[in-house]
Amino acid sequence: MAACPGCGVASARVHSRYVRRLADSAVGHRGVVIELGVRRFRCQDSACTRATFVEQIDGLTFRYGRRSAGLQRVLQRLALMLAGRAGPGRRPACGNTRGHREPVHTAAPHTGLARSGGGHAKSTRGR
Template structure:
């Protein structure tokens, strides 16, 4: 629940508090309504009208009801706004990850500064490293590229597009490769790098 928003010089400060009656323990999943304490959490959000935004969110620490749980108390998280140990909102984190992936270097920190967000290039590279690995697909079609006749480059299809390979793009000796595969000595398992 937003209590107020104040423009403080070049900064917009939004004061809010979490309003859920219960929260789930991140360790065991048990919901609890027993409040242990309250504190104010400050984190950055996406800019408004070219001004940086800071959210001061009053959150509660709850006691876990499960006595066997390794975590006696836990702080509540607001879905779509906060995440554990985060100094930015979920929306700002997503924007910075996309900028980092697109530019990956010093240019991304300059763009972040233009978006009124303070982030160094090393911070943005750290965001890339924390992202989950993309899913890798095994190629369905593997053949010699008929357009690179001098280099014998390989081309592959990960399954995103369906196309029938021409007789020149199949990896058979003497078909569209100028005889290079036929002249190449066979490789054994121990020969691979």
């Protein structure tokens, strides 16, 4: 049984079940993924705007979360400590890690052309 987050009415009518995967804090420098079986319920209140909702596990899950609640708190604290900075002597993990002169090759959708970082197009057919 779970309470609808929209109206608060408790429901025991299970709509479906699925496995939810949550990232959690690393253990021994190894990433941890929690595979949690959850239920989707039908709301019993006909006036409620939600037709279905997923049960949440207190202290572990939150709506639309892909991380455990504990890992989310750790990451929020870290973000506040860094205050938007990457830290002394650190580079952001995202972005281009290659040399600035090295072209990035991508395939153009629905054409036989390939694009390079310089904006020049060349045919890839017949190769």
